[in-house]
Amino acid sequence: MVAQTYLEGTYSEIYPEVSQDIAGLTKLFKQFSFPGGIPSHVSPECPGSMHEGGELGYSLSHAFGAVFDNPGLIVACVVGDGEAETGPLATAWHSNKFLNPINDGVVLPILHLNGYKIANPTVLARIPEAELLNLFNGYGWKPYLIEGYEPYEMHTKMAHLLDQVIADIIDIKQQAENGNNYRPRWPMIILRTPKGWTGPKTVDGLQVEGSFRAHQVPISDPAETPDHLAELEKWLRSYRPEELFDEKGKLVAELAALAPDNEKRMGANPHTNGGLLLKDLQMPDFRKYAINLKEKGDTGPGDTFVLGSFIRDIIQLNMKSRNFRIFGPDETLSNKLNAVFEVTNRQWNAITQSTDIFLENEGRVLEMLSEHQCEGWLEGYLLTGRHGLFNCYEAFIHIIDSMFNQHAKWLKVTAGLPWRRKLASLNILLASHVWRQDHNGFTHQDPGFIDHVVNKKASVVRVYLPPDANCLLSVMDHCLRSKHYVNVVIAGKHPSPQWLSIEEATIHCMKGIGIWGWASNDEGYAPDLVMACAGDVPTLETLAAVEILRTNLPKLRIRVVNVVDLMKLQPEQEHPHGLSDDDFDALFTIDKPVIFAFHAYPWLVHRLTYRRTNHANIHVRGYKEEGTITTPFDMTVLNEMDRYHLVLDALKRLPNLGSSTAYLKQDMEERLIRHKFYISENGIDMQEIRDWKWSDNK
Numbered sequence: 013m014v015a016q017t018y019l020e021g022t023y024s025e026i027y028p029e030v031s032q033d034i035a036g037l038t039k040l041f042k043q044f045s046f047p048g049g050i051p052s053h054v055s056p057e058c059p060g061s062m063h064e065g066g067e068l069g070y071s072l073s074h075a076f077g078a079v080f081d082n083p084g085l086i087v088a089c090v091v092g093d094g095e096a097e098t099g100p101l102a103t104a105w106h107s108n109k110f111l112n113p114i115n116d117g118v119v120l121p122i123l124h125l126n127g128y129k130i131a132n133p134t135v136l137a138r139i140p141e142a143e144l145l146n147l148f149n150g151y152g153w154k155p156y157l158i159e160g161y162e163p164y165e166m167h168t169k170m171a172h173l174l175d176q177v178i179a180d181i182i183d184i185k186q187q188a189e190n191g192n193n194y195r196p197r198w199p200m201i202i203l204r205t206p207k208g209w210t211g212p213k214t215v216d217g218l219q220v221e222g223s224f225r226a227h228q229v230p231i232s233d234p235a236e237t238p239d240h241l242a243e244l245e246k247w248l249r250s251y252r253p254e255e256l257f258d259e260k261g262k263l264v265a266e267l268a269a270l271a272p273d274n275e276k277r278m279g280a281n282p283h284t285n286g287g288l289l290l291k292d293l294q295m296p297d298f299r300k301y302a303i304n305l306k307e308k309g310d311t312g313p314g315d316t317f318v319l320g321s322f323i324r325d326i327i328q329l330n331m332k333s334r335n336f337r338i339f340g341p342d343e344t345l346s347n348k349l350n351a352v353f354e355v356t357n358r359q360w361n362a363i364t365q366s367t368d369i370f371l372e373n374e375g376r377v378l379e380m381l382s383e384h385q386c387e388g389w390l391e392g393y394l395l396t397g398r399h400g401l402f403n404c405y406e407a408f409i410h411i412i413d414s415m416f417n418q419h420a421k422w423l424k425v426t427a428g429l430p431w432r433r434k435l436a437s438l439n440i441l442l443a444s445h446v447w448r449q450d451h452n453g454f455t456h457q458d459p460g461f462i463d464h465v466v467n468k469k470a471s472v473v474r475v476y477l478p479p480d481a482n483c484l485l486s487v488m489d490h491c492l493r494s495k496h497y498v499n500v501v502i503a504g505k506h507p508s509p510q511w512l513s514i515e516e517a518t519i520h521c522m523k524g525i526g527i528w529g530w531a532s533n534d535e536g537y538a539p540d541l542v543m544a545c546a547g548d549v550p551t552l553e554t555l556a557a558v559e560i561l562r563t564n565l566p567k568l569r570i571r572v573v574n575v576v577d578l579m580k581l582q583p584e585q586e587h588p589h590g591l592s593d594d595d596f597d598a599l600f601t602i603d604k605p606v607i608f609a610f611h612a613y614p615w616l617v618h619r620l621t622y623r624r625t626n627h628a629n630i631h632v633r634g635y636k637e638e639g640t641i642t643t644p645f646d647m648t649v650l651n652e653m654d655r656y657h658l659v660l661d662a663l664k665r666l667p668n669l670g671s672s673t674a675y676l677k678q679d680m681e682e683r684l685i686r687h688k689f690y691i692s693e694n695g696i697d698m699q700e701i702r703d704w705k706w707s708d709n710k
């Protein structure tokens with residue numbers, strides 16, 4: 013792509029120092045894979061790229077993401093036959109069942125069957141042709157095979173074939189517009205050419221062209237090996253540069269004229285600099301969807317269920333702009349975003365049956381049981397200037413860890429390129445989280461995605477743990493308006509206690525962290541103990557523990573701190589959201605015990621706070637890999653994050669209370685025993701747990 017965009021002129025427009033002359037050519041060549049230069053894989057620095065090379069597997073998913081809601085766009089997607097062996101790519105062929113022939117564009121896959129990877133043959137190149145064609149027929153494509161060696165012959169054949177496939181595409185589109193709503197068999201090309209085509213035939217007596225040895229650098233170390241230098245020169249001269257460039261190093265006019273004009277050039281296509289096309293979402297006022305609390309601790313219908321109505325209206329408001337979609341493996345209903353189906357459907361172009369629900373050939377929701385496709389489609393959709401939301405079970409988002417890495421890298425690098433415009437953020441909503449997998453158990457429990465996320469550049473990643481529905485509304489409003497981040501939001505879907513009015517929630521979420529004065533009794537005093545929490549279940553257990561402590565030890569001064577924006581814990585030098593040391597010390601004190609109930613693995617809080625003054629006094633309870641099928645409260649007990657353990661922790665960290673706490677300690681221990689007996693007998697939590705409600709009469 014670097015070569016092509018240079019030849020068509022876009023490269024020099026963006027990087028004028030890489031001019032269309034000998035000096036520019038010299039710079040172009042020298043910077044390639046050179047320290048401080050440009051990567052050898054397709055990268056954000058290259059105009060016209062919207063798909064980071066390097067990690068193989070995502071080209072086809074990105075291509076589909078780009079064409080959703082872009083009816084006039086054809087994306088030709090070259091897929092390496094090695095890349096085609098990856099899991100994400102292998103499932104991506106099924107994307108054709110999700111395309112709407114009228115409202116969406118078209119992906120033209122070009123499977124490049126050059127036969128080899130780095131050191132091995134490729135699977136698809138070593139199966140009989142009939143099997144290969146059957147495979148792609150079976151995936152619902154219309155494969156065209158083109159094969160050859162002579163460049164001129166192949167160029168002509170390819171030009172004719174492209175005319176043919178474009179004619180097919182136009183025909184399919186026309187038929188769809190005429191009301192023919194069968195699932196089209198879109199064309200694809202299988203291009204069989206030798207690996208290292210037109211490169212050196214042999215080096216050191218070994219075959220290179222047409223073998224795995226042609227991978228990437230066919231002639232090594234020409235600077236040190238005169239024979240190799242001669243080979244290299246012979247090879248490059250075989251392209252007859254003197255006929256292609258004038259004496260000043262400029263591409264001859266006749267060839268330069270072959271490139272299309274302006275935005276039709278590959279490097280100037282605005283879809284590949286999506287921020288240029290990005291329009292803000294129309295957003296309803298999130299406060300309209302708030303839960304009106306009568307009392308703190310009232311039970312809500314499920315936080316994501318409340319969010320569903322907000323998302324529904326975002327879909328509705330942006331229906332005409334066709335620039336917002338929800339992606340998810342199969343769980344939009346399970347994650348309780350049900351309300352969205354009041355205004356839209358799941359887009360699906362395969363066979364439907366009378367038992368199906370919310371399945372239509374057009375819809376704002378795209379669901380395929382491949383986290384890779386959902387993530388890849390959404391990335392492609394965002395990269396081409398639209399907005400979206402990925403909803404996923406928390407445990408299984410790990411499947412796309414590596415895709416998240418690549419996208420986060422893209423955001424980091426493009427943020428430093430002035431000609432690239434900002435994209436809408438990648439918003440990941442993790443519902444169905446670790447603490448409430450009552451019937452799925454251990455297989456569905458893993459809160460470690462955020463450990464992975466916080467490794468990435470602080471300027472790019474954000475993690476939010478809203479404790480209730482009103483906070484979730486406020487957080488999602490912020491995320492959907494934000495640009496160029498990856499926002500990870502973890503929320504519950506089950507009926508659960510609600511803590512903040514919408515005004516309180518908005519202020520709390522804007523601050524990202526704060527003392528909950530209504531739950532604390534230290535105002536005007538120095539606290540004896542800080543009870544901190546992040547996440548819906550940890551917040552519930554913390555408040556229940558605080559209530560026990562305040563009832564039994566009324567003189568104890570307790571401060572409750574709730575964290576919504578996890579990055580507040582980091583020092584301000586590490587993350588733009590980070591609290592200054594003074595602000596952190598003011599909240600967490602410099603010497604008092606802090607019992608911190610945390611949604612995920614405890615180490616993460618230590619990692620984020622290890623430089624803080626009071627770090628030695630921060631005792632974190634979180635998920636410690638004790639998962640199983642059990643009651644919601646028992647999950648917290650198994651991981652020692654329940655209210656009774658939190659009280660025991662507090663007592664342990666408050667030695668000055670001495671033996672006066674012996675009865676309370678014993679009571680907590682006995683309740684834990686009674687809990688075990690009760691659940692093993694009844695299969696549900698004890699009544700005192702089920703019916704517990706925050707009471708203001710402390």
Ligand SMILES: Cc1ncc(C[n+]2csc(CCOP(=O)(O)OP(=O)(O)O)c2C)c(N)n1
Binds near residue numbers: 098126130
């Ligand atoms: C996910 C992933 N695994 C491994 C690699 C290392 N790797 C780089 S190129 C390559 C072979 C690619 O073969 P193919 O897709 O056929 O590309 P081509 O022959 O056109 O270079 C491999 C294994 C990678 N880049 N990405």
